[in-house]
Amino acid sequence: MKKLSGSWRRVFNKFWFLPGLCVLIAVVLAQSVVALDRWLPEGLDSPWVVWVYAVGIDGSRAMLAAIGGSMLGVAATAFSITISVIATASSTYGPRLVRNFMADRGNQLVLGVLVSTFIYTLLVLRTIRSASDDLAQPFVPHLAVNLAVLLAVADVALVVYFIHHIADSVQVDTLVRGARRRLLDVLERWHPEEVPEDLVRTARHRGGGGEIPAGADGYVVGVGFERLRDHASSGDVEVELVPRVGDHVLASEPLFRVWPEHRAEELAERLRHCIRLSDSRSTDQDVRFAEQQVVELAVRALSPSTNDPYTAVNAIEEIASALVRAVSRPLPGNTVVVDGVHRLRFGTVELDELVDLPFDQIRPHATGHVSVLLALVDLAARLGTAAVHPSVQRQAREHVDVLLDQFRDSSPHPRDLARVEHHARSRSAG
Template sequence: MEKLSGSWRQVFDKFWFVPAVCVLGAVVLAQSAVAVDRWMPEDLDSPWIAWVYAVGIDGSRSMLSAIGGSMLGVAATAFSITISVIATASSTYGPRLVRNFMADRGNQVVLGVLVSTFIYTLLVLRTIRSASDDLAQPFVPHLAVNLAVLMAVADVALVVYFIHHIADSVQVDTLVHGVRRRLLAVIDRWHPEETPEELVRTAGGRRGGGPLSAGVVGYVTSVNLERLGAFAADQDVFVELVPRVGDHVLPEEPLFRVWPEHRAEELAERLRRTVALGDSRSALQDVRFAEQQVVELAVRALSPSTNDPYTAVNAIEEVASGIVAAVSRPLPGNTVVVDGVHRLRYGTVGVEEIVDMPFDQIGPHTTEHVSVLLALVDLAARIEAASIHPSVQRQVREHVDVLLDRFRDTSPHPRDVTRVEQHVRLRSAD
């Protein structure tokens, strides 16, 4: 997926893409099966088609009508269930997680196969001819009809899978595990265990440069760094990508800076094609958005209307995997080097920013939930133990102090204060 251009990736992420492919496949399959039926001998006793069960003209029409009508009804029911689940997830877990349901390949395949079965039976049904028809000789596509029966049997199994899948997808554990996997994937992309040879870390400070505006408004959803670096080397220029992935840009704001300056307008269109801008953020390359999805689960779970501290604790434990992975690795490179020459510089999300998010966003909601506060203390201890950066270790200690100060300001019960302070000392000793 990451090798695709931004526009193609957006198409593949659409909810309708897989169903559209399935419908197209159904059209091809129907035409191919009918063509094979026309080629096969008409004698039903022929060994070519002895294994095919022939039900006659009226039976074939009735069977295809029943399969097509029932599958369309089942598809409508499955679509209604999906919309209901999306509405429930949006109100309970946050609107940004709705896209995870929309992008779920399981839901897309089920709806696509059910609808394509209806299209298949409709196309096969129109080819059946009886002796009373004036248009052609009597014809029954026996192979195509029996394929429709097999598709109907497969659809029944698919409906059973869909019921299980949709029930499993709304469980909190499934949601948390899904966003954790996306967070780990994007952490591995931007914070690899070993920095590639073509990447180095440099400080900013180049002056000037020909500014190249974005031209449109939107979020930077993805960047093709390989293509961008190769293009800069081919054109013998140095390019700086101004916004980071996930930043919001306006049409007049700079998207690139190019050295030498006079080459900016010349390379404008080809440079813009390496960056995808969208109306909303995507967790594919956006570290902050991927982490925010996990953190938002915890924040919403602590809202008065939900009041589910167990989900918040679960989310904190899951986000730890991504943060620990980031702080235990060297700082990522931000400059692409081609043949020993710096060609591309871009901004990265620092480990300090990754560490800050759960404490800054969840911390203010933990004063009434001791269990969640203790989970944040455990998170700080995990980060401090895994980090290879002294600044991060000092950072998490400051976060723990802030949590304690905020907790004491609420005048909690002395027993809770003692419990929290003992837990902090215990984790600090570890």
């Protein structure tokens, strides 16, 4: 997947790609097996027919018609259930979960196999000939018909798997775990254990430069950093990507700045082709959006309509597993160097943004839930212990102070206040 270009990766991740591939395989399989049937000796007394279940022309037609019709009906029913489940889950834990269900390979595989079974049986059915057909020799593809029966048996097992899979995929623990996995994947991209040698961190903001407008409205969801580096190096220019991944840009706003500025117009189209804009954000490269999905699960769990503090605690613990890795590693580089020359500069998501997000968004909803407050204190303590940057340690302590001040202002029960304060002191001392 990492070797695929951005365009091919987008196609590969589409909901229809895997079902379409299954249908293509079904077409090839049907034609191949029928051709093999034509090559094998004909007649029920042929030696190879003894090893398969052979039925007559009418029986084969009826069997294929029953398998094909039932599989298409099962596919329609299964995905009607899926849409209903998605609607319920998205209303409870956020509409962005719909995209995660659509990207689920298990759901795609079930749809693909059920539909491809229908296509297979349809193509095999059309090859059956009887003596009464005009200008046709009797022909029954016994091997293809038996393979259809095996596919039907496999589809039954697949439907059982689908019921289990869809029931498991809407469980809160599975949703939180999936959001955490996506956050870890994108964090590894932006905060690796070892910064590449050609990537350095600079604080220099060079003035001037030729501006290249975005040319379209949308969110920056994909950046081809390697291609940008190559274009900058081959053109002997320095390029700065103005927005960060996840930022929204307008068509008239600058997308790049180029030095020397007179080369900007010449390189405009090539540089724009390295950026993918979309109407919605994606977790492929957007670490802020990936973290926001986990935080949103916690916030929605604390809403009065849901009132599920256990899920909020679970989400905070999953956030900790990701942020602890980020704060224990070097700061990400923001400038690509080629042969000692700065060629590409881009904005990164700083650690303080990643650390602030869960505290600032969950804290206003957590004052009525002591267990969530304790989880936030634990998160701050973990970050302070794992951080190799003093600024992050100070930031974690400040969030605990703000948390305690807000909790005191909410007039809690003295026992709850004493419990939270004692926990904060013990974790700070530890």
